[in-house]
Amino acid sequence: MAKLPKNVRIGRNGRVGILKKVPRDLWEHPQYRDRSKVIERSTGAVNVTEGVKIACAMLQDLEQEFASARAELYAIEALHTHEEEALPDEHHEAEISPDGLSAAEGSKPPLPAPFNDSRPAPRRREAEATRRDILDAAMEEFAAKGLSGARVDAIAARTRTTKPMIYYHFGSKEKLYAAVMEEAYGGVRTKEQGLHLDALPTEEAMRRLVEVTFDHHAEHPEYVRLVTVENIEMGRHITGRKSLIERNAIAIETVQDLLRRGEAEGIFRTGINPWHLHFLISSFCFMRVSNRYSWRAVFDMDLWDEEDVPAQREMIVEAILRYVKP
Structure with missing residues (x-):
């Protein structure tokens, strides 16, 4: 060699x-x-x-x-x-000008921008754009083929970058997959946080939360496929990721806050477990995407039938509202 x-x-x-x-x-x-x-x-x-x-x-x-x-x-x-250099000499008094400024203060040029300026440099912006491009392409590849079937070459082919740059940014295929999983979970959490539910009446806020959860799963089947793949992997790529745990804790806090508001107003019954309610909402929204093809094969019914989707959406909203009411 x-x-x-x-x-x-x-x-x-x-x-x-x-x-x-x-x-x-x-x-x-x-x-x-x-x-x-x-x-x-x-x-x-x-x-x-x-x-x-x-x-x-x-x-x-x-x-x-x-x-x-x-x-x-x-x-x-x-x-x-x-x-x-701009500090005054400790052994001499600074001369004071008529306007109250010392000679040093009046003559020194402005300091350069600090190192941690909030405006990203062009190279940093380019790196962020590259990372975003890789994550988007990787999400498609992993959702379609899973961790074992996905290839870094194929991900690179979907981007404007190269295979070496993918390894440069993420280190390995497994680490890229873990970053994609975190991104996938973050999408639904970001959408929930953008609802500003605290500005809505409590029952309307609960309705809106269920509707958005339903819509997000329907609009992002790749998220459902990724979560399914990770469960096949027994969750080993996301276990212990502190940022993922903290971000998803917000989902429970959101439900818990709505339940507390409803209890205080007397419109929701007491003692509802927020984890159970989150599970009830998510399971329906998740299954109609994850089981679409097996359901159609067994029951000859497409859960994505455009005429039936509005009824499914209203059904889960109504089921949740009835469940939480006294």
């Missing part, structure tokens, strides 16, 4: 990857300060020729990453230097 290029290696799993030290002058950069000073990334490729090409591209991207980090460090150092 031909000698591998510098910083390219073959891992124990037979996949080609890169192994490169973080330059010493970047060790104090926030991105590398508390992390390993050796960067190890896999191309995902077993074929050496293909893997070397991907690895070389990854190394080029890494050099660009280092250059960007180095420029940011220079900006931080320049800011600190400027601030120190």
Whole structure:
């Protein structure tokens, strides 16, 4: 086998990857300060020729990453230097001008924008757009073929980026899948939070919550397929993800808040478990999407029949409202 290029290696799993030290002058950069000073990334490729090409591209991207980090460090150092030079001499009193400003205050130029300016740099905006593009494509691929059947090559083909950049942003297919799962759950939670239910009368708010849940499942069958796949995987890719747990806790809090309001107003009965109510709402909305084809095969009835959908939507709303009333 031909000698591998510098910083390219073959891992124990037979996949080609890169192994490169973080330059010493970047060790104090926030991105590398508390992390390993050796960067190890896999191309995902077993074929050496293909893997070397991907690895070389990854190394080029890494050099660009280092250059960007180095420029940011220079900006931080320049800011600190400027601030120190602007401090008045401790051994001399500052001259006060007629308008009340010291000579130092009146003459010094404005400070440069701080490092953590809220306006993203062009490269950062581009990286965010690339990540968004990858997530959208990956969601389609994983929803259609599951984790084991999906291929990173196919995901790359759906995007405006390359396979190396997918590994650069997410590290592995499994990590990309976990990010997609979090994105899928986040979609319905974001929609719920945008309803502003606290501004609606309680019963109307409950009705609206059920309607939006029904509509979201109907409009996003890929979400249902992804959740189904993850249950086949026994939830191992999302278990323990703190951000996912925290975000979905909002769903229970929303239901709990509506129940408390209804109880206080005397329009909902007491003692309803918010997890049970959330389960009741979600199960109906989920099953009519997940079981569409098996239902049609067994009962010769399409749950997505346009003429029947409005009746199904009203049925779950009515069922929930009757369940919560005294």
